[in-house]
Every structure is written in structure tokens, then in C-alpha cells.
Amino acid sequence: MPHKEENIEEQIIKRMADLLRQGLTLTELACPACASPLFRLKSGELWCVKCEKKVIVVKDEEEIAKIKSAAALENLENTLLAKIQEVQNKMQQETSVEELQKLGATLSELLESLEKIRKTRRV
Numbered sequence: 001m002p003h004k005e006e007n008i009e010e011q012i013i014k015r016m017a018d019l020l021r022q023g024l025t026l027t028e029l030a031c032p033a034c035a036s037p038l039f040r041l042k043s044g045e046l047w048c049v050k051c052e053k054k055v056i057v058v059k060d061e062e063e064i065a066k067i068k069s070a071a072a073l074e075n076l077e078n079t080l081l082a083k084i085q086e087v088q089n090k091m092q093q094e095t096s097v098e099e100l101q102k103l104g105a106t107l108s109e110l111l112e113s114l115e116k117i118r119k120t121r122r123v
């Protein structure tokens with residue numbers, strides 16, 4: 001399957017969007033294992049969406065983690081922008097009202113995630 005990698009990326013974005021909607025905070029720290037941006041759980045612990053596990057970032061590593069995360073967030077932002085473009089293209093060709101509603105919902109989810117990521121990057 002040539003699109004396998006893209007699907008994994010899509011799944012991660014979907015999971016991230018879910019967490020953002022649940023009110024979890026996207027941090028400026030990156031996972032030491034995979035360099036994905038980490039989420040702060042309500043318990044205060046850090047969570048990696050990609051590794052699907054709790055991550056501990058020690059103080060010394062915090063600066064490195066921040067640098068890594070800036071790149072990861074930029075990647076994520078670019079991926080989201082590409083997805084938004086893709087959905088917009090689909091919407092232009094779609095004639096079914098039902099499909100358009102679905103695409104519209106996806107689009108607003110993507111835009112919401114993008115906005116939150118941009119806010120995180122600016123901090």
C-alpha cells in the first residue's frame with residue numbers, strides 16, 4: 001500500500017485532535033523517543049500520541065526537547081495545512097449534501113487543531 005505512511009500520520013492527527021477536544025494541552029516539549037509533540041494530561045503527566053504512552057522528560061533534557069518539538073510542531077502544522085487543502089479540494093468537487101457536511105466537519109476539526117498548534121508554537 002503506497003499510502004500506508006500517510007494513513008499513520010492521519011491517525012495521529014485524528015488522535016491529537018481528539019485530545020485537544022478533550023481539553024488536554026499540547027506542550028512545547030517533544031517525545032525523546034519519536035520527537036512528536038507531547039500532551040499534558042490532566043494529572044500533569046506527559047503523553048506521547050505516537051508512542052501511545054506516558055513520557056518523562058527530565059529537567060536537563062527540557063531544552064533539547066523544546067528544540068526538537070519546535071521542528072515537530074512545524075511538521076505537524078505543514079501536514080495539517082496539506083490535509084486542509086485536500087479537504088477543500090474534495091469539497092469543491094463534491095455534490096452530495098451529506099458528504100459536504102462530513103467534509104465540513106472534518107475541515108473545522110483540522111482548522112481547530114491548526115489554531116491550537118499555532119498558539120502552542122507562539123508561546
Ligand SMILES: [Zn+2]
Pocket residue numbers: 031032033034035036048049050051052
Ligand atoms: Zn513518542
